[in-house]
Amino acid sequence: MSKSITTKELAQKVINHEETLILDVRNTDEFDNWKIEGGKVEVINEPYFNLLDGVGPVAEKLNNDQEIIVVCAKGGSSEMVADLMVEAGFTNVYNLEGGMKAWSEHLEPVKVGDLNGGGALYQFVRLGKGCLSYFIESNGEAAIIDTARMLEPYEQFAKAKGVEIKHLIDTHLHADHISGGRHLAEKVGGTYHLPPKDATEVTFEYTPLEEGNDITVGNTTVKVKPIYSPGHTIGSTSFIIDDQYLLTGDILFVKSIGRPDLAGLAEDWVGDLRNTLYRRYKELSEDLIVLPAHYSFAEELGKGGEVSARLGDLYQNNSGLQVEDENVFRKMVTENLPPQPNDYQDIRQTNMGKMDPELERQKEMETGPNRCAVEG
Incomplete structure (x- = not known):
């Protein structure tokens, strides 16, 4: 099972300029309109439906042990993707609780x-x-x-x-x-x-x-x-x-x-x-x-x-x-x-x-x- 991260914890990373990797699994048009940003934030967008048969489309872009925070609109789809990534051997995966909806309000x-x-x-x-x-x-x-x-x-x-x-x-x-x-x-x-x-x-x-x-x-x-x-x-x-x-x-x-x-x-x-x-x-x-x-x-x-x-x-x-x-x-x-x-x-x-x-x-x-x- 994947772990979770709160908006408060993610906010601390952003304002402290910590290197942060986000995997955003929303549709590309939603991602292009609005995303998590910060001085040392790197964001990869791979829509959820591309990952239903496995995380192969993003696996080659990521290291198995690096911290990855998975994000979607409300936190449900990202939790499923985070669990799939853990099953695929990624060891440091977090799901953003509440997704972008919660992030918008923090x-x-x-x-x-x-x-x-x-x-x-x-x-x-x-x-x-x-x-x-x-x-x-x-x-x-x-x-x-x-x-x-x-x-x-x-x-x-x-x-x-x-x-x-x-x-x-x-x-x-x-x-x-x-x-x-x-x-x-x-x-x-x-x-x-x-x-x-x-x-x-x-x-x-x-x-x-x-x-x-x-x-x-x-x-x-x-x-x-x-x-x-x-x-x-x-x-x-x-x-x-x-x-x-x-x-x-x-x-x-x-x-x-x-x-x-x-x-x-x-x-x-x-x-x-x-x-x-x-x-x-x-x-x-x-x-x-x-x-x-x-x-x-x-x-x-x-x-x-x-x-x-x-x-x-x-x-x-x-x-x-x-x-x-x-x-x-x-x-x-x-x-x-x-x-x-x-x-x-x-x-x-x-x-x-x-x-x-x-x-x-x-x-x-x-x-x-x-x-x-x-x-x-």
């Missing part, structure tokens, strides 16, 4: 750094989706920015840290994943904050994010300063935390920039995007550490799994910030767009409170990779 907390006056900032990395959320804790209180749909990891983390979650904040109305911010706020009795320009159609009460209105978490030295920074959406809002960190939402990433088209207004919003990136952020300190809401490439995962970069370095290295000609920039961000995220219209409707899909439907809506960036 959140891995990574410490970013300490904050002035005590407290700390953590980045929750959703490796299977490329989503990043942030947990600020200070003096017994916590704020979470861009909360994912899965609430339990944040609740468990807060309990372990002995802090009370006071603020749930979304940098914008998300279109690629379902926000858990409003639901967690209701659950813990916290305040849910949303940019008002993105909230014109929401069906629920919220506290508007407004520039100049700091959100204090715990000690007064830890301030979350919103900065209006439209472009990805008309309400997109960034945050400066402790004069050290710039949370950019989906406006600026480590290797790319945000796409302006997920509300169907690319031509309208491209000017806002350029103004935010080329003027608004330019006025900020180059030493701020940029912490985005997503990442698209495995190489963006730094040491320990953190996704971050110094703002000044991004102005030197990020190709999306190097386009001086406004027309060339406009063409780049309206023509170099990847496919729309899965079910993005329904996700937007859900985040507005206009839909309330069953849990299994929510999981289905979120399946697939992050697609919030312009492709360079």
